[in-house]
Amino acid sequence: MAETRHSLLFFTNSEWGQANVILATIHEFLILDTLDIHLASYAALLPRLQEFLTSHSISYPRPLKIFCSQDGKFPSQRPSITFHTIPGLSIAQLCHQDGIATSLPHEPGLKGAIPSYARLEEFFFRHTADEYMEQEKHSKQVIMKVRPALILSEQGFSPGLDACIELNLPFTILSPNSFKDFEQRLQPGLAMLWKYPALASAFPFPVPWKLIPTNIYLWLQMGWTITRSASSETSRLRTLTAKRHENGIEGPPPIMIASKRASHILCPSLPELDFPMIIRPTTFGCGPIVLPAQPLVVIDPELDFWLHRGSMKTVLVNLGTHYSSDLAFSIEVAHALRGVLEYFNDVQILWKMIPQSEGQLNDIQGAFGQDLVANTRVRIETWLKADPVSIIETGKVIVQVHHGGANTYFESCRFAVPQVILGAWWDTYEYAARVEYLKIGVFANKKAAPRAEASELLEALLKVLKDEEFHAKATNLASVVKQHGEGRVRARDYILELVGQRT
16 A cells, blocks of 8 residues: 655746746755645646756656646656646746836836836736636646645745635745845835835945935836726736635735735845844745756767867856847847957857847858957857756856846855846846946946946956955855755755645
């Protein structure tokens, strides 16, 4: 007779930025193999789940078996993990399908922040009310079938959170984001308004005295925008809220209240990696929750050889999947990178970039010049065999240029890589402010955001490359992270404590 084991149920969106912390934590549970693991997400995540777990299957005590549950049926033999497909598309998939994903970038500050608030509902409430309720219904069926000891979700997967709310079940958030997203509203003295940068403001931390009135105004404008949307009969927010209420789910959508309703919150931050703030006892900073990575020499020996040739050091440019690298933007970045190569003879560039137009790669290579391209001091790759973690883990990356995504920020902190950030929307500007506050990097498009300007970016790159203090600060932070322990292991152990409290 098979032993009875408790189950964990994870909900996540299918995009890498949201799913990575979930997958990294699941990996640690499969190594332990003491609980039945269930993952509910959109179909787009399944191939990546299979690829990821297969590449690490040697770490697991049992042969890897991924079961895809159909109509709530379970296999006769215990699988390593059961995947439950949520019908329909994710919010990000809908944004791409509807052609609005490329409109995500916006200017920061007073000029850009206020219009961006009006677009929050356009991005975060993309499903029709009927599509959303179908996903919530399916999430509820998964919960009732699995009967997990603990439910964990990233905070952006609203259908799963609403299913928990309707069933009156506690849930834990496992988030890729920082403490600020969950704790800023609880800071004493209304510090959220005057101390912490308002969303999309691109203000530094702490907010300078001269910018405090504007910062308060932005927070109030965002609140007013949300209130107005909730009362507008034609808004996506009101339509969805009304549909939820018709189905017996009270209150606003979970993405607006998840941090209040969650019994616990786990995130990849640490006090040393974030703005100073008071943190609730139920919010736990695990440290960077980074995917395990195979050595680069195993995944891509040729790239590993290139990274290690002679005394060369590498600048990695990795702007993420949502960043629209059109030709004009890319040429500005290329001119800045060329300036770096002309200044340093021992630096090379690895640029992961998805071209937006035919012939774009040829134009970018032309901006570098034939000599730099011919001697391979510049590599522009549309696809990398290895995860960026495998690349920075080699120790050969001296700076990472990125868009200010949470995962990339925490990965760079984990591996002592100084950061140059080209912010482009909402929270990416906050991560740019973080690296400057912690003195581990530079906000490289303060003037040009959400675009890039060659001279501004070159100045930022030279500042980080020439000043050893950036590397020293990044190295010190990485040492602190290491002292705390591996983030995905700490997440697993904390979850085990929660399961023990409930069983």
